Amino acid sequence: MLSCRDVHDLASAHIDRELPWRRRMAVRLHLAMCKHCRRLMRQLRATVAVLGRVKDADPPVSPEREAALVELFKRERP
């Protein structure tokens, strides 16, 4: 039986589906019984989801910057 401490340490590996089947089932069993760990897992999943959206807000490379870098490429290319 896993402790809350164990589940805390395994949370990212669980989210990333990196745990072996038996370990994964043990985490799920613990989560079924522990509301604190369920909340931690839910919040960590949300954290990963938000992190995954951060780059969507990146502006595209501006035409001016692209043009400047192409000039650099023409100057420095092998």
Add this chain to the structure above:
Amino acid sequence: MSPPPPLPDDATLVAALRAGDDAAFVRVVRAYDATLRRLARGYVGEALVDEVVQDTWIGVLRGLATFEARAAFRTWVCRILINRARTLAVRSARMVPMSSLGPEGAGDGGDAAGEGDRDAPAAGPPAPWSEEDPARLAAHQELLAFVEQALTELPERQRLVVTLRDLHDWSAEDVCNALDLTESNQRVLLHRGRLRVRAMLEQHLAASRVP
């Protein structure tokens, strides 16, 4: 913004760059410029980001002739950026964030042995957030900006691993190669970085309700 189209395989890409193909270089810039700028911001203030990234592109172009494909092209580019950023940060005596100061990797969890490692104990049961639905949270630009700022407060290696894995979808293997990490260290750094961001989100969401 739609993501740029995937780049060709490394051999094709490098051959095109060596042949002086402007269009191939533009595709590389579109694919990696934002990643490089974000990584640079972890080392230097905004005013020096352009310089670090410009130096990196120069390093890439000058190194193309001798690039031997021992690593993936993007991990090679990333390593050039990190070297340039560290050098400039030291030269300007202005490491940002302050948490990056001190011996490299100190206290970031990356030296832990893996399975037997214990993370720092949590302060207690996690407090509920005003909103925990990932899709609704991710829809808030203000929250995305908060998370971007939170990343700059992580220790260097945690920040790099979380940025490359969770923001830019790099594989664990590529991150290990780019940062010279073992698989177990990479896993610990990713987990600790995520936990820190979660803790910062907890404080933020307790203080300001997401509508």
